[in-house]
Amino acid sequence: MNQIDWGSLGFAAYKTRTLVLCRYKDGQWSEITQTEDFSFVMNPFAGVLHYAVSCFEGLKAFTQKDGKAVLFRPEENASRLARTARYLGLPAPSSEMFVEMCLRCVNANREFLAPYGHDAAMYLRPLLMGTEPKLQLAPPSEAVFVVMCAPVGPYHGASMKSFSAVIPLNYDRAAPKGSGSYKVGANYAATFRPYQIAHSQGYNELLYLNSATHEFIDEFGSSNFFGIRANTYVTPLSDSVLPSITNKSLQQIALDLGMKVEKRPIPVEELAEFEEAGGCGTAVVITPMSHIDVKPVLEEAAVQSTYRFMPEGQVGPACTKLYKTITAIQKGEIEDIHSWCLKV
Numbered sequence: 001m002n003q004i005d006w007g008s009l010g011f012a013a014y015k016t017r018t019l020v021l022c023r024y025k026d027g028q029w030s031e032i033t034q035t036e037d038f039s040f041v042m043n044p045f046a047g048v049l050h051y052a053v054s055c056f057e058g059l060k061a062f063t064q065k066d067g068k069a070v071l072f073r074p075e076e077n078a079s080r081l082a083r084t085a086r087y088l089g090l091p092a093p094s095s096e097m098f099v100e101m102c103l104r105c106v107n108a109n110r111e112f113l114a115p116y117g118h119d120a121a122m123y124l125r126p127l128l129m130g131t132e133p134k135l136q137l138a139p140p141s142e143a144v145f146v147v148m149c150a151p152v153g154p155y156h157g158a159s160m161k162s163f164s165a166v167i168p169l170n171y172d173r174a175a176p177k178g179s180g181s182y183k184v185g186a187n188y189a190a191t192f193r194p195y196q197i198a199h200s201q202g203y204n205e206l207l208y209l210n211s212a213t214h215e216f217i218d219e220f221g222s223s224n225f226f227g228i229r230a231n232t233y234v235t236p237l238s239d240s241v242l243p244s245i246t247n248k249s250l251q252q253i254a255l256d257l258g259m260k261v262e263k264r265p266i267p268v269e270e271l272a273e274f275e276e277a278g279g280c281g282t283a284v285v286i287t288p289m290s291h292i293d294v295k296p297v298l299e300e301a302a303v304q305s306t307y308r309f310m311p312e313g314q315v316g317p318a319c320t321k322l323y324k325t326i327t328a329i330q331k332g333e334i335e336d337i338h339s340w341c342l343k344v
Ligand SMILES: Cc1ncc(COP(=O)(O)O)c(C=O)c1O
Pocket: 058, 219, 220, 221, 222, 223, 224, 242, 243, 244, 245, 246, 247, 280, 281, 282, 283, 284
């Protein structure tokens, strides 16, 4: 294997060494297996290929200051996957099985875990899909659960820099009472085209509003939204956003840092009141926003309004403090008072 340049990693699929697998058939899960074969044989009638019966998770492993490897809050990902699996009618791996497979994946791919001191981590991607060959519209009775990983750097190419987002009023992310709060693959497919358009216009992110009325902020395509005003961390209360583990952690950190936390509907116009705003998630950690534009039609030039938080590229004090604290916990630089890091 070539030496990995830990400093220049982005967020990309990467061929590592080992996949950790489990198959569900006849009402039970198989033994956990490991393979170095990255090819996947599947019946072309498999439900995942036609009806998108698939869901996934994302979590990270880090090398801490003392050289030990940890996973960040894997039980939270296990319970979120189980919730999504129930929604799709897929069999859910137990929390023990989920965590065991993640630990095995880290151990079997240890050379892809960045040493301490780099702005890089190992991203784990647990994937659950229905593989039963089936034409009927009914939950599959066969499934595969696989955990894979990739060495990753900052999602948007840099860590502490601000980015821009656009609210595309002619696109919605999730239907009211739909799949928005579940990590189903199909939620993401629908964002690819608007992302492509937004990126071509120089925006880094898409920020979606609640589909029913377009009055309130839901979330970014890749992460939850938060805003900062008067020493308060404000994040949307909506049943259409993914319950982000990073957001949950940042809310606790904000309280620990003496800030207030509000989880409530956020009207779009309130963007004008925020001193700082950003996205948060496992992949992005924190994406501070310099500004957010509202566009009636993403494809067209007209901008209805612009909300500015920071000069281009600059990051505010609250985002900086939150980012530094969560990454210091992950890297074992400060005490993990909430026991979020699980030793590998
Ligand atoms: C749509 C969406 N919202 C929020 C998040 C953040 O969730 P978490 O912090 O658990 O990674 C993600 C994933 O990173 C996401 O894809």
